[in-house]
Amino acid sequence: QSVLTQPPSVSAAPGQKVTISCSGSSSNIGNNYVSWYQQLPGTAPKLLIYEDNKRPSGIPDRFSGSRSGTSATLGITGLQTGDEADYYCGTWDSSLSAGGFGGGTKLTVL
Amino acid sequence: QVQLQESGPGLVKPSETLSLTCGVSGYSISSGYYWGWIRQPPGKGLEWIGSIYHSGSTYYNPSLKSRVTISVDTSKNQFSLELSSVTAADTAVYYCARGVTMVRGVDYWGQGTLVTVSS
Numbered sequence: 236q237s238v239l240t241q242p243p244s245v246s247a248a249p250g251q252k253v254t255i256s257c258s259g260s261s262s263n264i265g266n267n268y269v270s271w272y273q274q275l276p277g278t279a280p281k282l283l284i285y286e287d288n289k290r291p292s293g294i295p296d297r298f299s300g301s302r303s304g305t306s307a308t309l310g311i312t313g314l315q316t317g318d319e320a321d322y323y324c325g326t327w328d329s330s331l332s333a334g335g336f337g338g339g340t341k342l343t344v345l
Numbered sequence: 346q347v348q349l350q351e352s353g354p355g356l357v358k359p360s361e362t363l364s365l366t367c368g369v370s371g372y373s374i375s376s377g378y379y380w381g382w383i384r385q386p387p388g389k390g391l392e393w394i395g396s397i398y399h400s401g402s403t404y405y406n407p408s409l410k411s412r413v414t415i416s417v418d419t420s421k422n423q424f425s426l427e428l429s430s431v432t433a434a435d436t437a438v439y440y441c442a443r444g445v446t447m448v449r450g451v452d453y454w455g456q457g458t459l460v461t462v463s464s
Contacts, residue, residue: 239389270450272391279440279457280391285450323391327447333406334393334447337384 238263238335239324246343251314255340257307257324263335267327269307271300274321274339283322285307314344347371349455357435357462363428367441367455368421375399375419381445382415382426384437385457392437396445397424404446431462451457 240258247253257269269287272280282291284300287307299310307324324337353365367380374380381396381404394404397415405413409428417424428435439460443453 268448270447270449272451279454280451281454282450283439284454291450321390325391325393325447325451326351331407332404334381334396334404334445336391336393339390 237309237338238331239326239337240327241322241324241340243336243338244341244343246337246345247314248345249314249316250314252310252341253314254311255309255322255324255342257309257337259305259307259326261305263305263326263328264302264307264329265305269300269302269324269326271298271307272323272325273318274323276320280323311342316344318342319344347443347453347460349443349453350464351439351441351455351458353460355459355461357431357460359432359462359464360387363426363431363435363460363462365426365439365441365458365460366376366423367425368423369443370422372443373419374417374424378443379404380424380441380443381444383384383440383442383445383451383454385440393445394426394428396420433462436460436462442446 271284274280287302288300379396382394411430414427438457440457441455
């Protein structure tokens, strides 16, 4: 069982916007930064968002993140077929003294 | 450019110990960050295993803690994972990575190595 809860799948048409939710608790998302990862088939995950809403160099501003209370959200605008991937949220859990990930969300660009 | 590379056996027998090493180039482990391991069973999501600082300070996933040991060798700029008493449920792609305490996200990942537990 994952520490964080994500929807198994989301879908949208090319050019549209999609959001992916990540739900946790006060011991993790409620008091720690959230990061987001994109995993293309057969590759290692790639950091998309860190510290809730910051983008590493090279990540386009089509990707955005936010956190409120015990939930976080990844937003992707101007969807492209190349965005089809699995997306994971991650954070630290202060009660467990361990990191944790959501179960992952498969994005389909119709 | 920071690079991480996992190495170790791709096949381990049930009840034995899985051992992997992660070699780091382009950055000195002694300079900072927590380093660690994340795994992904075939077709499933990511599971956080544990982390280590160059001082030797560690954090482990509570569900694996009794079987996991992560160690660091700063002279070789590498860190290692040992997982004892493995079963088929430990079959996964194992990734080594930097920043695994998530403070600024896990920013560098190895390519991953598939470890299969089978007799």
